[in-house]
Amino acid sequence: MSYQKQISDIIDLLALQGCVGQALNEKAEYHRRKGNWTAAMDFARRSLDLCQSKHDLRCLQSAGIAQMHLGAIYHAMGDLAEAVRLYQASVTYFAYDRRRRGIAFWAVGLVRRELGEWGSALEALQSAFDLLEGLDVALCDKVQAEIEHVVDLYDSASTGMRPEAEPTPAEPPTTSTSTESPPRPAKTIPVVARIAAGQPILADANIEGYITIDETLARLADFALRVQGDSMIEAGILPGDLVLMQEQNAPPSNGQIVAAIVEPMNVEATLKRFYAESDHVRLMPANDKYALILIRPDGVSEASLRDLYHRRYPSRKVEIYSGHGFQISGWAVALIREQVG
Known part of the structure; x- marks a missing residue:
């Protein structure tokens, strides 16, 4: 079965279950990975508009994931100011999901670093490390390496020497396709x-x-x-x-x-x-x-x-x-x- 067909089946299943925001995020992720920025932005914005005004945790989480997709799109397009704004906004939706919250802070730190905002980058990356510690060793190692890199950049900048640095890609958010019924x-x-x-x-x-x-x-x-x-x-x-x-x-x-x-x-x-x-x-x-x-x-x-x-x-x-x-x-x-x- 092709990847596109698998995505289509997941979207149909989620839509049937009423998880419309999640289904829209699946479509946004599919188009983002294909480089179809306009379509990806459309689906992510529809998910955000639908979910951000809701008050249950699943909808708020979907809104956060939509913000992450939008941030990743603007990041890829080179609009770093808008990317960091969207990544930062996504943090607020992941109050009870430490892993996604950590990834969101990681993304903020990466863009802040690209903007040359060393202090803000270090603070965001430290927050990411604190959240991911004990949850994901591999991600923690990557964030720690990025923290050390930003410290080096900060020290170099303070002496007038600013080395070039390639950004480390942040891991995209994941979505859940849980089919559990609402509890009573x-x-x-x-x-x-x-x-x-x-x-x-x-x-x-x-x-x-x-x-x-x-x-x-x-x-x-x-x-x-x-x-x-x-x-x-x-x-x-x-x-x-x-x-x-x-x-x-x-x-x-x-x-x-x-x-x-x-x-x-x-x-x-x-x-x-x-x-x-x-x-x-x-x-x-x-x-x-x-x-x-x-x-x-x-x-x-x-x-x-x-x-x-x-x-x-x-x-x-x-x-x-x-x-x-x-x-x-x-x-x-x-x-x-x-x-x-």
């Missing part, structure tokens, strides 16, 4: 407006109501946390969203979004991405206007951490706190965006 509602969980230090998570004063979730999420989620503020908007988490949380019963994995209490910074939980470094904890907001947060144990020098992160994230603000009063209340497993009106 099965469990009611509390909606928590806040998690206060020193109080049980499900204290009556914290609960604003209840929601019913499907049987798949019911095995994972213990409560829903109402989002306050915009520190995670680049992860697709907006003020007013409900983040389904699992109470902590084991250490979180790197890259997971957690609800953390950091005293004396705050006395209520804040949503951040968690990373356990060799001698400290890093909490990353998904909004550049907020500082990244470092939790250091006794014996770890604050000055050495500041120096390390000034080199790793030269454009980011950093706040450092001791480990006293630091706790993780749970981690995110899914997102619900309630429709208004």
